[in-house]
Amino acid sequence: MSTLSERILGGSAGTYVDREVDRAFAHDGTGVLAMEAFRRMGVPTPARPETVSIIYDHLAPANTSQTATLQKELREFAAAAGFAFTDVGGGICHQLMSEGRVLPGEVVVGADSHSCTTGAFGAFSTGVGATDMAAIWAEGSTWFRVPDTINIELTGHLPAWCEAKDIVLTVTGRIGMDGGTYRALEYTGDGAAALSMAGRLTLCNMAVECGAKTGLFYADRTTQAYLARYGHNVERQEPEDATYCRELHIDLADMEPVLSVPHRVDTVAPVTEYAGTPLDQVFVGTCTNGRYEDLERFARIVRGGQVACRTIVVPASRAIMQQAAETGILAEIIAAGCMVGPPGCGPCLGMHMGVLGEGETALSTANRNFKNRMGVGAEYYLGSVATAAVSALSGEITSPEGAL
């Protein structure tokens, strides 16, 4: 019996396979290097340009003339190559791929480590570097080592003040930063089935933070209903009695709001342990937690109040921003004193739009708290949207318990 990764890749764990890539994508950062490698390979045209997307999200819009010039070059290259191109303002590549571009059973490769995000659809979705991406453009396929799989069985009901982010931070703390290396994470159980697509995407997004190749959910009714909104009629995937290299069981009723403490994602502690830590900035967004459901949760808490520290909110895509504008939650977020940034990665990678200063402390809904990443000499905690919202209102780290 096979794991979902074995089924999609068509081989058993530990073997090497060559697979056609159903969807490939790169962003403004990795795309430039992939373009350079592709040119040096001397291949006249890409094998299957219709399967390739280029999405500008990392420095969107460009922060310097140097960046703008590189973006101009890649934009022209993408047009000549016949790739699907999304310019600045469209949103984060992983979110756009989640808006109807990835289907269950597909092999999806992105030139970004968080490409594991769309495993939430029951696809084998993973990240590579720029030269591998160039070879995929050239050939339409790549090689994989079929991973062993850790089964993470979720059961029970999540308390109202907890969310998918608390689950994934807890999982990362349990597995550790390299406990998933060369493995895949499969989420199963009634607790997994009860999660929305947004929650599943949050869980799969952070699979790479414990070294995993991807995170996967089996496509079910929730997946079908979500993809039907984009005009896709997909089959469900049923789990088999597979052989896992490790099994983890998590009762969601035991969850509590948690944080990843600087500077390791796997140093996870209850929010209450750090309550009262003064904050210079709160950042809500990214491919982990910038979805509509996240903004709605954030708005529900800050509605009618005023944030007590610098608070930056960045929707993960234009569609999300537009929906938030139409339903009025964007206005509520702005009225609460937050700054709203253009769809994209925002300050997550420490390049622009909210980079931290030396000695500053922040709370972020992103996926990495590596030393100096979001600002040289700064410290930042990772937490849920609800934790970010209550902490923004108080200006210090605060547990959302009881706020919802």
Place this chain on the structure above:
Amino acid sequence: MTLSGPAVCIGKDIDTDLVIAGRYLRTKETSVWAEHVFEDLDPTLAPRLKGAVLVAGNNMGCGSSREQAPVAIREAGAIAVIAPSFARIFFRNAINVGLPVIECDGITCHDGSMVTISLEEGWVETGGVRHPIRPLSDRMQDILAAGGLVPYWRNR
């Protein structure tokens, strides 16, 4: 053929943001990455990498998929990276850019002590002790032998 150079020791779980910070990525100039490699980890490290063997702890190169990380290490002059385990994207990237990465357990690293590597015979020797290395797949060996994925592709 053997590779030989003085060891430069770094810790475990070294992420690619520490190898080369995001603020240096928006260029195609590889010399910029070489100049700033490991700047946020230890600013004295870059000049010591020329001809050196970088010896890291577990989970070397975790985090971002940025290929500038192995390129920066290569351009700074390091001849190989040894670790008990690597993050998978970094490992693939390093092979693809022609930087030998070697999975090897049990090495006690001392800065400056000589490390000798035989990829063909599959061992690393330092401090008079020889350690076996985990073999690469045939294809990875071919890519590395060609000097990276681009020359491998051009030679096919």
